[in-house]
Every structure is written in structure tokens, then in C-alpha cells.
Amino acid sequence: MGRHRHGRHHRRRPLPPAPRTGRPMSGHLRGIAYMAFGVSFFPVADATSKYLTGDYEPAQILWLRYLVQLLFIAPFFLSAPRRQSLRTRRPGLHLLRAALTLVATIAFIASLSRIPLVEGVSILFSCAFFAVALSALVLREHVGVHRWSAVVVGFAGVLVVMRPGMGIVDWWAIFALLSAFSTAVYQVATRKLSETDGAVTQFFYVTIFGCIALAPAMPFLWAPMSEEAWLYIVAAGMAGGLGHWFMIKSLEHAPASVVAPFNYTQIVAATAIAALWFGELPDGWGVLGLAIVIASGLYIARRERLHAKRAPSP
Secondary structure, eight states, X not given: OHHHHHHHHHHHSOOOOOXXXXXXXXXXXXXXXXXXXXXXXXXXXXXXXXXXXXXXOHHHHHHHHHHHHHHHXXXXXXXXXXXXXXXXXXXXXXXXXXXXXXXXXXXXXXXXXXXXXXXXXXXXXTHHHHHHHHHHHTSOOOOOHHHHHHHHHHHHHHHHHHGGGOSSOOHHHHHHHHHHHHHHHHHHHHHHXXXXXXXXXXXXXXXXXXXXXXXXXXXXXOOOOOHHHHHHHHHHHHHHHHHHHHHHHHHHHSOHHHHGGGGHHHHHHHHHHIIIIIOOOOOHHHHHHHHHHHHHHHHHHHHHXXXXXXXXXX
């Protein structure tokens, strides 16, 4: 009898918690992963668009990219429940976000027609600094000194990358800077929209707006396209669509001020593509700048891991 009671008491004794080695990725780290993966697609879209600007207008290239993206997303809305997801209480914010995407993309394609791919992407990376500032001022997100410092250091690395080509600032570089600012505002708007609308809904409105907004200009700008050009358009549209999709997903999981610095991933991808396709190789200063940019991003990731470990488990 006594042994039976002792055994029951022993079985009821709580076991010590198991080590949390398999702890799921925190929301912020998941957002960082989505951003780093998503922006790696953009250099593919940018490089193909840069190649096509030798024969076609940027507006025509972008309009066709939007059409490819629309075909890419259309199957998601074949079912009635998916079509219901298109309802939104924030049509104005969707319109603003779509217009910003249009301005950012067409300005960037125009800049790439005259400046090297790596330099253009380096200028575009300044959107990280703009996004952090806008997140703090507009969204009232907390941005600590560590993150501010990492962004500033990373932006300094971008300036090192741009140094060889920035002896004279021309209008094409300013177009790239305009694209960077528009992208930052777009990211902040996406963060706000993600509170109520999903990734599919946001992606649809950006795509359909781009198709409609650029369509009236096509009769005046259209140039017949070769079979090779069509293949490049499909590749650019798919790459751009995937990039925007994962960027939206990243902003559903983390503040813009956290994920914005990880735009550096596309600088690395752009360097590889520029070297293999266009024969554009960064010099020693360019390599140093890229190292600074990557180091700043990794430091932010380390800070996020520390916060994830300190956060109480649900």
C-alpha cells in the first residue's frame, strides 16, 4: 500500500522542462528571413529589365512585368473565398502603396539604363535608412540605438560601394534615389496594411493598379518584341512578383525598421549577376563596402536573436 502511494506520488512529480533547442523562429527572425530571400529575386528582374532598356521603353517593360505578375496571381482568386479576400477597408492606402511601387520601379528601371547594376542597387539600399526613420516617425515603432547604429554603418558601406561612380551626381543616380525613398514609404505602408489585409490582397492591388495606370501609354510607346525579349519579360515578371510577395510576407511578421536593412542581400546577388552578365566587377572599395553592409545586417540579426531568447515563451 505504501509503495503504491509512493509510486503515484512519484509519477505526479513534474519533469524539468526540456531544453528549447527546437524553439520556433521568432516573428522578427522570420520576417528577416523572408526579406533576405525575397529581395534576392529583385536583381534578376532588374538585370533583365536593364538588358531590355537597350531596345524598349521602361514603361513598356514594366507594364508587361505587371501583366506577368497578374497571370501569376490570378489562380489564387478562382475560388469564391479567395475573391472575398479582396475586400478591404483601406482602398486609399492600397492606392498610395500601388502608386509608390509604380514610381519606385519605373524610376529604377530608367536609372539602370545609364548606370551600372551594382551602383543602382547600392543607391536603392538607402531605402533602409529612410524606412527606419519613417517607421520611427510615422508608425511610432521603437528603434533602439543599436539598430540605428547598424543602419548608419550599413549606409556608410553603401556609400563606399557607390564612391567610384559618384564623382558627378547625374539625374540617373537621382532617379535611383527617388526609387529608394518611394520603396521606403511603400514598406511602411505595407507594414500598416498588413494589420488588416493579407499578402495576396496587397499583391493583387499593386499589380492591377500598375496594369491599368500604364495601359493608356502603351499605344504611344509600344515597340514589337522578339521571342527572346518575351522570355526576358516573363523571367523579370516572375522574379519581381516573387520578390514583392516575400517582402510583403516579411512585413507581416516584423516591423519595417527591423527588416529594411536586409535589403543588402540584393546587393550581393546584384554583384554576382552584374559580373556574370554585364562584366561589371566591383573594385577593392566596392568589396569593402559590401563587407560593411553585410556585417551591419548580421549584427542586427544577432540583436534579434538575443531579443528572441529573452522573450517569454507563449
